[in-house]
Amino acid sequence: MLAPHTPKQNHLLAALPAADYERLLSHLELVPLELGWALYESGSQQGYVYFPTASIVSLLYVMHDGSSAEIAIVGNEGVVGIALFMGGETTPSRAVVQSAGYAFRLKGSLLKGEFERGGPLQYLLLRYTQALITQMAQTAVCNRHHTVEQQLCRWLLLSLDRLPSSELTMTQELIANMLGVRREGVTEAAGKLQAAGLIHYSRGKITVLDRPKLEARVCECYAVVKRESDRLLSRKTAIVDQLS
Amino acid sequence: MRQSNRESAGHVARRASIENSLLAAVPRKEYRRLLAGLEPVTLTFGEVLYEPGETIRHVYFPGASLVSLLTLVDGHLGLEVGLIGREGMVGIPLVLGHNVSSVRALVQGSGTAMRMASAHFRKEFRLSLPLQQELYRYIHTLMAQISQTAACNRFHVVEARLARWLLMTHDRVKSDQFRMTHEFLGHMLGVRRVGVTKAAQALQKRKLISYSRGDIIVLDHRGLEAAACQCYEVVKDMHDGAQAGYAMRKMRISAAA
Numbered sequence: 138m139l140a141p142h143t144p145k146q147n148h149l150l151a152a153l154p155a156a157d158y159e160r161l162l163s164h165l166e167l168v169p170l171e172l173g174w175a176l177y178e179s180g181s182q183q184g185y186v187y188f189p190t191a192s193i194v195s196l197l198y199v200m201h202d203g204s205s206a207e208i209a210i211v212g213n214e215g216v217v218g219i220a221l222f223m224g225g226e227t228t229p230s231r232a233v234v235q236s237a238g239y240a241f242r243l244k245g246s247l248l249k250g251e252f253e254r255g256g257p258l259q260y261l262l263l264r265y266t267q268a269l270i271t272q273m274a275q276t277a278v279c280n281r282h283h284t285v286e287q288q289l290c291r292w293l294l295l296s297l298d299r300l301p302s303s304e305l306t307m308t309q310e311l312i313a314n315m316l317g318v319r320r321e322g323v324t325e326a327a328g329k330l331q332a333a334g335l336i337h338y339s340r341g342k343i344t345v346l347d348r349p350k351l352e353a354r355v356c357e358c359y360a361v362v363k364r365e366s367d368r369l370l371s372r373k374t375a376i377v378d379q380l381s
Numbered sequence: 382m383r384q385s386n387r388e389s390a391g392h393v394a395r396r397a398s399i400e401n402s403l404l405a406a407v408p409r410k411e412y413r414r415l416l417a418g419l420e421p422v423t424l425t426f427g428e429v430l431y432e433p434g435e436t437i438r439h440v441y442f443p444g445a446s447l448v449s450l451l452t453l454v455d456g457h458l459g460l461e462v463g464l465i466g467r468e469g470m471v472g473i474p475l476v477l478g479h480n481v482s483s484v485r486a487l488v489q490g491s492g493t494a495m496r497m498a499s500a501h502f503r504k505e506f507r508l509s510l511p512l513q514q515e516l517y518r519y520i521h522t523l524m525a526q527i528s529q530t531a532a533c534n535r536f537h538v539v540e541a542r543l544a545r546w547l548l549m550t551h552d553r554v555k556s557d558q559f560r561m562t563h564e565f566l567g568h569m570l571g572v573r574r575v576g577v578t579k580a581a582q583a584l585q586k587r588k589l590i591s592y593s594r595g596d597i598i599v600l601d602h603r604g605l606e607a608a609a610c611q612c613y614e615v616v617k618d619m620h621d622g623a624q625a626g627y628a629m630r631k632m633r634i635s636a637a638a
Contacts, residue, residue, distance in 0.1 A: 196528070198528040198529060198531060198532040199532075200532055200536060200611070200612075201611050201615070202611075204532075204536055205532070206531060206532040206535040206536065208527070208528040208531045208532070220521055222517070223517045223518065223520055223521040223524075224514060224517050224518040224521060225518065225521035225522075225525075229524070229525035229528060229529075230528055260478060263476070263477045263478050264477060264478045264479065266477050266520065266524075267473075267474055267477035267478065267479045269524075270473070270477075270483075270520075270523075270524060270527065271483045273462075273524065273527045273528060273531065274450070274452045274462040274463075274483070274484060274527055275452060276531055277452065277460060277462050277527065277530055277531035277534055278452040278453075278454050278458075278459070278460040278462070278571065279454070280531060280534060280535050281458075281460050281534045281535075281571040282454055282455065282458050282460070282571060283454075317532070317535040317536065356454070356455075357454060357455065358454065361483075365483060369478075369479060
């Protein structure tokens, strides 16, 4: 039943021309990402970058007092560890697995070398960075102005777009951490969505039952991020732009 | 030998007047070529450089000016997600292969800047490896600033955020006095006007600032630092770190020359 794992399940890797893809292939290593595992701590050096295939990684900004807020999520559309090729010595955020699954990882030094070649991979990574910046800025404004329920809808939809299935493996506590709100707030918002038949929540698994209704409840922030991601990362655009 | 020494002395003197740190960090030869496409401009408070969804026509390297990046929602609510001064460049999407802005870029502090037409910039960017490296590093810093702003907005009260914001502006315009309307501050901090009024009154009551008709004077810098959230220190460290990085790379470049 299970499809075999292939790096092509990650959209950035899938968008690479065959020659570039082949060059990377033998260096890509499949790793399971367990729920709650921290890929990086903030301020740490990065040994690897991760291309998620069937998992969601949350980037969290950690304050001095230890509280943290999610600034973006990364799934099969992207890569975790862009500080590495942007020349930052350490990562400013913490990266935590929010929905368990798999990723392919690549040694940081290798990716840096590939980035410096200036080919299609660099092009794709930079465009992804722009999409990520948009997501971060939109998350900031969404946190400021929108209700927990709207934010939860945004989070679920963005996650669904970044996963191959409609099922998320996660806990309410993690959602609360990530949205930077109290657990009761999340429980209440999730309860409402469940009562309305939009999602089903049971034992750390959230299944989305009615996506159109989620889309009707979500704030505009979801559409802004989606539009930008689609425009920047759709395979067709990438290849057409590259050729022009 | 003597010739080259004289040249590099002149080059240091000339470059000392380059206000923008990114431009100052680019090696001389590259900078000379860039200069042909750079045009000095004066940016004025309230001027909009980009609107979300619009094509970017110019990139800007602020000197004494300050530019805010604002994300807008629901037609009228906004939030400042980044602040760009002499350490950076406005027009980052062009570096990342995109020619449309996703934010509003609003001049928040009047002053000088150098600008370059987008097409020209793209060409220069492709040619100059040092410029690429400086800009990638800068984007990394800017992303850290955006993340930090997101977290600050989530956890800290308006009064502390206003204090931080005033300090950041103060550090960049290097003056104790600047003009700001309540409406403008509301956009920056993502709160209603009445929220800004209350926070400003609280700071005024503690004799940290004086505020009348849009004129803000910082009276007690230390006191304002104590009133600001920890984020002020964090951003200042990032910013100072970036500046120190420029200076170090520049030294390495001159030592190698």
